Amino acid sequence: AQKVTQAQTEISVVEKEDVTLDCVYETRDTTYYLFWYKQPPSGELVFLIRRNSFDEQNEISGRYSWNFQKSTSSFNFTITASQVVDSAVYFCALSGKYSSASKIIFGSGTRLSIRP
Amino acid sequence: DAEITQSPRHKITETGRQVTLACHQTWNHNNMFWYRQDLGHGLRLIHYSYGVHDTNKGEVSDGYSVSRSNTEDLPLTLESAASSQTSVYFCASSVVGGDTGELFFGEGSRLTVL
Secondary structure, eight states, rough: EEEEEEEEEEOEEEOOEEEEEEOOOEEEOOOOEEEEEOTTOOOOOOOEEEEEEOOOOOEEETEEEEEGGGGGEEEEESSOOGGGGEEEEEEEEEEEEESSSOEEEEEOEEEEEEEE | OOEEEEEEEEEEETTTTEEEEEESSSSSSSEEEEEEEEEETEEEEEEEEETEEEEEOOOOOOOOOOOOOSSSSOEEEEEOOOOGOOOOEEEEESOOTTSSSSOOOOEEEEEEEE
16 A cells, blocks of 8 residues: 655744755655645645656755665655745655555644744 | 645534535546545545546445545545544546546545534
8 A cells, every 4th residue: 555654744934044944755666756745825736846766866946955775765844944834735646657545645734833 | 726625624523423424626637536634644545436427436435435426526424424534525536547646636625514
């Protein structure tokens, strides 16, 4: 069965601090995809990144970076020099391409609060 | 611009009533999904469809049904609403195969069952 665990329910940091959101996944698929989504206070869900299981290269996009490690089944998300606008709930998600349950499964989310 | 819309955005109903939440997308995506969002549970998949006349149960499908008569719409029906179904419901669609591609979400429908 597939599972996504986001152990950090809530994180609060002061603006300009770096913060890492953890994501641990379980899957039996050899081909799978990992995602991060952002849900700001306005409620909409915003796609941030998709990574497939064959690409373990870390990715950086501005202040955002993602660290994918198959050895530890983790796909962590780091925000560098956090800003108040980064305050949101962040979801990690997993899908398998060829499993019988071929759909995107979400973790329970991490609520990130950035204090001015 | 293509989009995905949900209606109603807010609804209050009573226990036992039938409720239908509408979802309409103009991207011509084959794949459509319904999730519910509850505190502490994240987003949980209710039903999904990979094309016209195709529907599948997700992890929390009891008490819900969907039908897919065309590409654009996937209405979610609660046959007999229960208080446990009070939640925020999100519809989503994708093109590459819902398990690999980006999900495009609607704005959500907040349902309260009294």
